[in-house]
Amino acid sequence: DVKVTQSSRYLVKRTGEKVFLECVQDMDHENMFWYRQDPGLGLRLIYFSYDVKMKEKGDIPEGYSVSREKKERFSLILESASTNQTSMYLCASSFGAGYFSETQYFGPGTRLLVL
């Protein structure tokens, strides 16, 4: 079974802090994704990566950056956390060169609260 793990289930941070969210997948998938999920809005894509050190902006990249130094690990960075970044963050991975053409496998999510 594909396993996608996220470093924390719950996080509480203060405004202005730098926040790191980590995601690891164990199936040698090429593609990894970061989404945020807010009530009534569904999931929105922040960034994705199709290879080590490669990244592409999604729908809402402002205020975020990402890092993919190893194939299995994709990090989401909030450079200076703000209250409007309070959300559920979901990481996903998929196989293949078609980015979104194959099934995505999701981690359990990190619920971030920024005070």
Place this chain on the structure above:
Amino acid sequence: KQEVTQIPAALSVPEGENLVLNCSFTDSAIYNLQWFRQDPGKGLTSLLLIQSSQREQTSGRLNASLDKSSGRSTLYIAASQPGDSATYLCAVRPNNNDMRFGAGTRLTVKP
């Protein structure tokens, strides 16, 4: 810009009923459509993926259909069970670099 809508936002049915969840999208030019299940406080589990060239996919008691021309997909659940209670999301891939999700339908199956 592709928009995905799921109506209703919530649905409650008695156990054993067959039911249909709806997903509509504004632009018929899609690469694929995927249905997911999300349990409270957890990530998403992929249920079915329909490529743009396909009309339907089946897995057990689940059947998903796709009508690109009308911008609609349905997820049919046969003989519903309390364990089917979850939020169901659909997502469309409008191009190679994007995926758009609906807000989901929260399903409750009552024993």
